[in-house]
Amino acid sequence: MTGAxxxxxxSGEVPLLQVEHLVTGYGDIRAVWDVSLQVWPGEVSxxxxxxxxxxxxxxxxxxxxxxxxxxxxxxxxxxxxxxxAHTRVRxxxxxxxxxxxxxxxxxxxENLLLGGYTRGLGKRKLTxxxxxxxxxxxxxxxxxxxxxxxxxxxxxxMLAIGQALMAKPKLLMLDEPxxxxxxxxxxxxxxxxxxxxETGIGILLVExxxxxxxxxxxxxxxxxxxxVLLDRRASEIGDSAALTDAYxxxx
Amino acid sequence: xxxxxxxxxxxxxxxxxxxxxxxxxIAYTTFNFAHAQLMMFAIFISYWGFVVxxxxxxxxxxIAAVGVGLIALLEEFIAIRPVKGAxxxxxxxxxxxxxxxxATRLIWGDQVLKVPPVGxxxxxxxxxxxxxxxxxxxxxxxxxxxxxxxxYSRRSLTGLALLAxxxxxxxALLRGINVxxxxxxxxxxxxxxxxxxxxxxxxxxxAVATLGAALALKGFVAVAIGGFGSLPGAVIGGFVVGLVExxxxxxxxxxxxxxxxxxxxxxxxxxxxxGLFGTTKERVV
Numbered sequence: 247m248t249g250a251x252x253x254x255x256x257s258g259e260v261p262l263l264q265v266e267h268l269v270t271g272y273g274d275i276r277a278v279w280d281v282s283l284q285v286w287p288g289e290v291s292x293x294x295x296x297x298x299x300x301x302x303x304x305x306x307x308x309x310x311x312x313x314x315x316x317x318x319x320x321x322x323x324x325x326x327x328x329x330x331a332h333t334r335v336r337x338x339x340x341x342x343x344x345x346x347x348x349x350x351x352x353x354x355x356e357n358l359l360l361g362g363y364t365r366g367l368g369k370r371k372l373t374x375x376x377x378x379x380x381x382x383x384x385x386x387x388x389x390x391x392x393x394x395x396x397x398x399x400x401x402x403x404m405l406a407i408g409q410a411l412m413a414k415p416k417l418l419m420l421d422e423p424x425x426x427x428x429x430x431x432x433x434x435x436x437x438x439x440x441x442x443x444e445t446g447i448g449i450l451l452v453e454x455x456x457x458x459x460x461x462x463x464x465x466x467x468x469x470x471x472x473x474v475l476l477d478r479r480a481s482e483i484g485d486s487a488a489l490t491d492a493y494x495x496x497x
Numbered sequence: 498x499x500x501x502x503x504x505x506x507x508x509x510x511x512x513x514x515x516x517x518x519x520x521x522x523i524a525y526t527t528f529n530f531a532h533a534q535l536m537m538f539a540i541f542i543s544y545w546g547f548v549v550x551x552x553x554x555x556x557x558x559x560i561a562a563v564g565v566g567l568i569a570l571l572e573e574f575i576a577i578r579p580v581k582g583a584x585x586x587x588x589x590x591x592x593x594x595x596x597x598x599x600a601t602r603l604i605w606g607d608q609v610l611k612v613p614p615v616g617x618x619x620x621x622x623x624x625x626x627x628x629x630x631x632x633x634x635x636x637x638x639x640x641x642x643x644x645x646x647x648x649y650s651r652r653s654l655t656g657l658a659l660l661a662x663x664x665x666x667x668x669a670l671l672r673g674i675n676v677x678x679x680x681x682x683x684x685x686x687x688x689x690x691x692x693x694x695x696x697x698x699x700x701x702x703x704a705v706a707t708l709g710a711a712l713a714l715k716g717f718v719a720v721a722i723g724g725f726g727s728l729p730g731a732v733i734g735g736f737v738v739g740l741v742e743x744x745x746x747x748x749x750x751x752x753x754x755x756x757x758x759x760x761x762x763x764x765x766x767x768x769x770x771x772g773l774f775g776t777t778k779e780r781v782v
Contacts, residue, residue, distance in 0.1 A: 311667060335673030347668045349661045359654060360661050364673025369654050413673060 260323040262287050262448040263308065263339075263417050268317035270307040276315070277303040279472035284465070285417060285448040290439065292459045292480075293452045295469035301452040302344060304469070305419050308450070309341040310334045321417070336364045338416035344425060344452075346402040348409060350395030354386050357394050357405055361412030372412070379408040382438065400431035407438065418442065419450040424458060432458055498626025500747040501740065506632035508739020509639040510698050514716025515723065515731035516643060517687040522726050523650075523663040524683035527583040530590040531572060533713035534597035535688055537706075539565045539695020541605050544612045544704040547696075554615055554696075562692035568597075569688025573681055594709060601706045612699030631700045638697060642690070643732040650728070659683060663726060715742075718758055722765050724775025733773060737761065 263285040271277040278300040285291045293301050306312040308319055310331030319327045326334060348357050358379055362372040380387035383404040389397070394405055403423055410418060420439065424432035432455055439449060440462045453459035460466070463480040517532040539561045546557030576589035614631040621628055650656035662669040662676050670676050702708055719738045723730025738758050745757035765773065 309671060311670065330675075331670045332673045332675045335671065341671050343668065343671065347665060347671075349664050349668065351664055352657065352661065356657055360657055360669075360672050360674075363654055363658055369652075372654070409672070 260320075261285060262322060263450065264318075264320040264323075265304070265308065266318040266320070268304065268307055268319065269315045270303060270312050270317075271315065272303075272312065277472055278307065281317075281469060281472065281474055283450075283467045283474070283477065285450050286465075287416070287448045288443055288446045289464040290443060290449040290451055290462045291465040291467065292463040293450060293467050293469065294456060294459070295475075298471070299469040300472040301469055302421055303472075305341055305421050305450070305452060308419065309339060311341075332364070335413055335415075338414070339419070340410040340413050340415035340417070341419040342406045342410045342421065342423065344421040346399065346406050348394050348402055348406050350393070352394060353391050354394050354397070354405055355390040357409050358386075358412050361409035362414075364413050375412070379411060382411075382441075383408050399426050400428070400434070403427060403431075403435060404438075407435070411442075415447065417448045417450065419452075421452045422454060423451070424453060424455045436462055498624050499628075500626075500743045502623070502626045502628035502632065504740035504743030505636050505736055506628065506701060506739070507743065508719075508736035509632075509636045510701060510712065510735070511715045511719045511738050512639045512643070512732045512735025513691075513694050513698065514712050515719035515735050516639075516646070516728060517691060518716060518720050519726060519728055519731045520646070520683050520687050520690075522720075523659055524680040525577065525586070526663060526666075527577070527586040528590065528717075529572070529577070529684070529687070530587065530713060531576070531593035531597055531709075532687060532691065533711075533716055534594045534601075534709035535565050535569060535572075535691040536695055536698065536712060537601060537704075537709040538568060538597060539692045540612060540699040540702065540704045540708065541601060541610075542692070543696035543699045544605070544610050547613050548610070557696055558693060561695050562689045565692035565695070566685050566689040569685050569691075570681075572688075573684045577684065594713065598706060598709055601709070605704065605706065607706055610704040612696070612704050614700040615696055618700075629700075631697070635697050635701060638694065639732060639735070642694075643728050647728045655679070715758070718762050720772075722762055722772055724769075724772025727772070727774035730772055730774030737765075 261284040265281060265283045268278055268281045269276065281300065281304050283291060283293065293304065295301050303312060307314050310329065314327050318325055321337060321339060326337065349360065355376065358376055359369060359372050362375065385401055386405055386408060394402065397405065407423070423435050427435065436458050439451065442449060451459055460480065466476070466478055466480050466483060467474060468476040514533050514536060517536070518528055521527065521529040521532065542561045542564055543557050546552045546560060572593050576593045577586060580586065580589055617630040619630045621630065650660055658669065658674045658679060661672070662674060662679060666676055715738050719734035720731055722737050723734030741757050741761045742754040745753045749757065769775070
């Protein structure tokens with residue numbers, strides 16, 4: 247079930263994120279029973295699975311929104327299982343939630359500034375850094391003073407990613423970034439994700455659009471009912487048959 | 498003109514209570530129904546400071562600010578933090594209000610106590626109406642406080658973080674905003690603000706143990722008229738309530754002020770259900 251060791255594991259380096267036998271849920275309702283996965287710097291780990299497989303809950307636990315009932319979460323080798331959510335953001339973990347959860351009543355620029363809040367730089371220094379985000383998403387630059395609730399779905403998704411990047415994360419987690427978007431916009435978002443790899447950021451991507459996700463994936467983990475069905479390097483999944491089998495519960 | 502000045506100055510008191518409700522609403526999406534009692538406590542502290550102990554003005558303001566700030570801190574820990582949701586907070590903060598009402602009676606009794614004005618007790622004739630210096634200061638202070646808070650919330654990063662928190666607590670947490678700490682700060686701030694403004698309000702309202710309940714109702718109506726979560730709305734709402742009360746008392750008779758306040762409230766909510774400055778729903782997809 248578990249894939250071959252990562253070459254860096256053999257060389258003794260630590261992964262960016264290491265989740266070990268995570269158990270979590272919402273209060274008394276358990277959604278994740280035993281999930282282990284890794285994300286390495288400059289790589290995309292894709293988390294797949296049907297609805298209710300525990301993907302979103304896993305991301306919420308890594309970000310600190312949900313408490314881990316058992317298991318360990320290590321970030322850069324350090325155990326962060328009981329670190330509060332807002333501190334994890336400062337440490338370098340950013341989650342872009344499903345459904346483009348930006349602050350709709352605030353402008354694009356205010357949303358981006360809030361993205362950098364955790365760095366404690368002050369407004370002027372943060373404003374000076376907005377250029378980088380506008381360069382990446384030019385559509386946001388033209389509309390910077392518009393209330394972000396008025397943006398289209400695709401633009402809101404780009405804003406959500408830009409907002410997360412303002413925190414200068416080392417690990418970027420994206421929950422269904424293609425949700426509700428037209429295929430052409432999905433391709434654009436995925437291209438941005440692939441581009442981010444080059445900067446050395448590690449990415450953990452949850453996606454229903456399997457084909458689009460596989461194009462950027464370096465590592466794939468498939469969940470079913472809160473447990474890991476398959477965990478491999480993307481290069482080892484030659485054709486998609488193994489993936490399809492896992493996805494539909496035949497692994 | 499005199500009823501208009503009088504309406505504006507009592508309206509300023511309601512606006513102050515409404516500002517307190519609004520800041521807590523922004524930080525917690527819930528109401529602190531004991532806020533008017535915090536202001537009442539500040540008024541009694543200023544009575545004690547000015548009349549009983551004959552302390553210097555600055556010292557009275559300081560004691561009121563620190564004292565009521567500490568009560569707010571205590572309230573956050575016993576009435577807000579342990580329970581979740583606006584419904585639960587309705588019960589716990591009303592409990593706190595009852596507690597403060599009772600404490601006020603125990604300490605200062607039931608009689609109406611006169612609080613001397615800070616500085617001049619002069620009365621001026623402006624535009625043909627009479628208004629006291631204290632009332633002018635009160636009206637201008639309220640406008641200045643609301644303007645400063647609005648500016649702070651829009652321009653500073655911490656203010657933006659508070660507004661973000663009001664909109665989506667989880668999303669704010671995920672941007673690294675320490676929501677619990679920031680909300681606590683906002684809550685204690687409303688206590689300190691009530692403390693600092695209490696000595697200005699006292700000469701207008703007098704110090705009496707039933708004041709909290711009266712201010713709470715009118716302050717809440719002011720928030721409903723202005724729109725939940727809007728600082729300019731809280732001030733306009735406060736002035737509307739004060740003016741309606743004062744003018745209907747003058748023209749319709751002393752039985753009408755409270756009735757007319759609710760008639761106006763219902764009329765405004767029928768025309769603008771979210772209140773004058775309430776936000777409407779934005780595009781979702």
